[in-house]
Amino acid sequence: MTTARVLIAGIALSMAGCSGVQSVLSPAGAEAGRIAAFFWVLVGGGGIILAAVIALTGLALGRRRHRWLQSESLVLWGGLAFPTVVLSGLLVFSLPLMRAGAVADRQALRIEVVGERWWWRVVYSGTDGRPVELANELVIPVGRSVEIALRSADVIHSFWVPRLAGKLDMIPGRTNSLRLVADQPGISRGQCAEYCGGAHALMSFHVVALEPAAFEAWLARQAAPAMTPSEPQAEAGRALFIASGCGACHTVRGTGAAGRIGPDLTHLGSRHSLAAATLPNDAPSIARWIRDNQHIKPENLMPPFAIFSAAELDQLAAYLAGLK
Numbered sequence: 046m047t048t049a050r051v052l053i054a055g056i057a058l059s060m061a062g063c064s065g066v067q068s069v070l071s072p073a074g075a076e077a078g079r080i081a082a083f084f085w086v087l088v089g090g091g092g093i094i095l096a097a098v099i100a101l102t103g104l105a106l107g108r109r110r111h112r113w114l115q116s117e118s119l120v121l122w123g124g125l126a127f128p129t130v131v132l133s134g135l136l137v138f139s140l141p142l143m144r145a146g147a148v149a150d151r152q153a154l155r156i157e158v159v160g161e162r163w164w165w166r167v168v169y170s171g172t173d174g175r176p177v178e179l180a181n182e183l184v185i186p187v188g189r190s191v192e193i194a195l196r197s198a199d200v201i202h203s204f205w206v207p208r209l210a211g212k213l214d215m216i217p218g219r220t221n222s223l224r225l226v227a228d229q230p231g232i233s234r235g236q237c238a239e240y241c242g243g244a245h246a247l248m249s250f251h252v253v254a255l256e257p258a259a260f261e262a263w264l265a266r267q268a269a270p271a272m273t274p275s276e277p278q279a280e281a282g283r284a285l286f287i288a289s290g291c292g293a294c295h296t297v298r299g300t301g302a303a304g305r306i307g308p309d310l311t312h313l314g315s316r317h318s319l320a321a322a323t324l325p326n327d328a329p330s331i332a333r334w335i336r337d338n339q340h341i342k343p344e345n346l347m348p349p350f351a352i353f354s355a356a357e358l359d360q361l362a363a364y365l366a367g368l369k
C-alpha cells in the first residue's frame with residue numbers, strides 16, 4: 046500500500062516536471078512539437094518492445110518448453126531483421142527532424158544572440174536598420190518564422206529553449222543559425238546547455254512570444270533611448286550611475302554610458318528577470334545584485350559594489366527599475 050503511494054507520488058512529481066516554461070513536453074512551436082512527438086514514439090515503441098521481451102523471457106523461464114523459442118529463425122527475425130527494420134525506420138523518421146527549420150524564409154525576423162560568460166547579448170535590427178541591443182530576453186512575434194544567428198564571445202555555449210526548438214551550440218568564430226516559429230503567445234525559458242564555466246547553471250533567459258502588433262510596439266520601445274527619470278530618487282540614481290563608472294561596462298542609450306562588457310541596460314526595467322534569469326526583476330533585487338552579485342551568481346564578471354550606502358543602492362535601483 047505504502048509502496049503504491051510512494052510510486053504514485055513519485056510519478057506525479059516527475060510528471061510535474063514535464064509541464065511548464067522549460068519543458069520539451071509542452072511545446073509552443075512546430076519545431077519543438079516534432080521533437081516531442083518523436084519522444085513519444087520512442088517511449089511508446091520502446092515500451093511495447095520491453096513488454097514483449099519481458100513476456101518472452103517469462104515464457105522461456107516457465108515450466109513448459111516452447112520449441113519455437115529455441116528456433117534459429119526466431120533469432121534471425123527477432124534479433125536481426127526486426128531491429129534492422131525498426132532502427133532504419135526511426136532513422137528515416139528522425140532525419141527530417143535534424144533538418145527542421147532549415148528552410149530559409151526571406152520574411153523571417155532576424156535576431157542575433159551572442160553567448161557571453163554568463164549571460165546573453167541579444168541584438169535586433171530596428172526599423173531604421175540600426176542595431177537595438179538588449180540582454181537575456183528574446184521577444185518574438187507569434188506565427189512568424191524567426192532566424193536566430195548564434196555566436197559566442199568567449200567559449201562554447203549552447204542555446205536551448207526546449208518549448209520552441211532543439212539546442213544548437215554557439216561556437217567561437219562561427220555563426221550557427223537556428224530557425225523556429227512560436228505558435229502561441231506566452232513565455233518560455235531557455236538555458237545554456239553546454240558547460241561554459243563557473244556560473245553556467247545560472248545562464249538562462251526568457252523568450253516571450255507576442256501577437257505581431259504587440260511585438261512591433263515592443264521593438265519600437267526597445268529602439269528608443271532610455272527615458273529620463275522624473276522623480277528625485279531615480280534622478281539621484283542616474284547621477285550616481287554615471288559617477289560610479291557603471292558606464293565603463295554598461296550602455297544606457299541616451300546617456301554617456303556606452304560600455305560593452307556587460308548587458309545593455311537601456312530598458313532593463315522592461316525585462317522579466319535580472320542577470321540571466323537569476324533574480325526577479327524589481328528594485329530590491331537590483332539593489333541586492335549591485336552589492337552582492339558575487340554571492341548571488343559566483344564568478345560572474347561584474348565586481349560587487351560594497352561602497353554604496355543603503356540609500357544610494359535604493360537610488361540606483363529606482364533609476365534602473367524605472368528604465369522600462
Ligand SMILES: [Cu+2]
Pocket residue numbers: 201202203237238239240241242245246248
Ligand atoms: Cu553554459
